[in-house]
Amino acid sequence: MKLIGPFKQVVTLANLPLRGVLSDEQLEIIIDGGILVIDNKIEKVGNFETLKSEHQNVEIETIEGEQIVLPAFVDSHTHICFGGNRANDFAMRNAGKTYLEIAESGGGIWSSVQHTRNASEEELLKTLLERINILIDLGITTIEVKSGYGLDVENELKMLRIIKEAQSQTQATLVPTCLSAHLKPRDFEGDNKAYLDYILNEILPKVKEENLSNRVDIFIEKSAFQPEESKEFLLKTKDLGFEITVHADQFTPGSSRIAVEVGAQSADHLEATVDDDIEFLAQSNTVATALPGASLGLGEKFTPARKLLDAGAILAIASDWNPGSAPMGNLITQASILATYEKLTTAEVLAGMTFRSAFALGLEDRGRLENGLKADFVSFKTDNFQNVLYNQGSLKAENVFINGVKVKKDGNI
Secondary structure, eight states: OEEEEEEEEEEOOTTOOSSSOOOGGGOOEEEEEEEEEETTEEEEEEEHHHHHHHSTTOEEEEOOSSOEEEEOEEEOOOOOOOOSOOHHHHHHHHTTOOHHHHHHTTOSHHHHHHHHHHSOHHHHHHHHHHHHHHHHHTTEEEEEEEOOSOOSHHHHHHHHHHHHHHHTTOSSEEEEEEEEETSOOTTOOSOHHHHHHHIIIIIHHHHHHTTOOSEEEEEBSTTSBOHHHHHHHHHHHHHTTOEEEEEESSSSSSHHHHHHHTTOSEEEEOTTOOHHHHHHHHTSSOEEEEOHHHHHHHTOOOOOHHHHHHHTOOEEEOOOOOSSSOOOOOHHHHHHHHHHHHTOOHHHHHHHTTHHHHHHTTOOSOSSOOTTSBOOEEEESSSOTTHHHHTTTOSOEEEEEETTEEEEBTTBO
């Protein structure tokens, strides 16, 4: 048993609803608080001195100086296992080149596929672990990681095996997702349906056999896979026993409705979602995941987060860290900017990066500072929790705890 504190403010996010609007007045803030941890889980949160007097033989881990503490963040959508670099894509896009022009010149997703296929397993593992540590440094301790830059049996399995190996070398929780349906690779002989059948018959059985992932994703878009073929693929994927998520409504509307119809855990992107589909999402348990990093990277409009919350949807916020459209990777900066443009309360943003994002991954054991939940939390050297978003990512995490153990101490991992 260990008591950690005192913290100037403990922002628990306790008792907040899973969906819809949140006001900052709903936040539970414990002044001069502490967190009691037993066996990797939170036993109790309360006033530090009171907890100390109630548990006189407890081990004390003292927090020096004024710090606030929040539940650790959850990044529910990333593509951080990749090879190569697409800085030239970003420069060309800013110079006015279209997606098609960039792809024809050797850029785009296919460029990342080629780089990832050519990279050694050692190189991919090394860079993946480096990116995981960057996210831990930001206070993110649960990270979804997609495949999708392999696009054939050999290379998709290579990516997922590397993600599995990375899990054995990090204390963060990794949630692997098979995104073989990112797009039809240029070297595949056959149409979209034939490639989706190839995934179903050749890739996914091996993924299940090796226990590499229990989640499958697909990119539904004019440049990738079409709505009806995607819906058929997703239903067959569910029949194989996989949970599903969808890249939906990034450039054109309609695919978020498919995500709801097939019972996807989340519909991610949603920049092009129309009002009717917002209502459809809001009536479901499919999480609407905003990816502001993609909007910033592509110069596109943001996910209509305010409308989604007002309609009663479950809104998560994730980074979409990838080598092409969202290279930033800083979830707090992205979420702070999204809040400014979409007029989101601090409570809504914090919920979107913690327990609501965890729900999108099927994880309900984290994201709040409550009895019985996983003891993952992050502290910042400030006397006011509002400064975390106010500083838009420039206020760095001071300490990061995973299972109640400090993995980042005094600003260093």
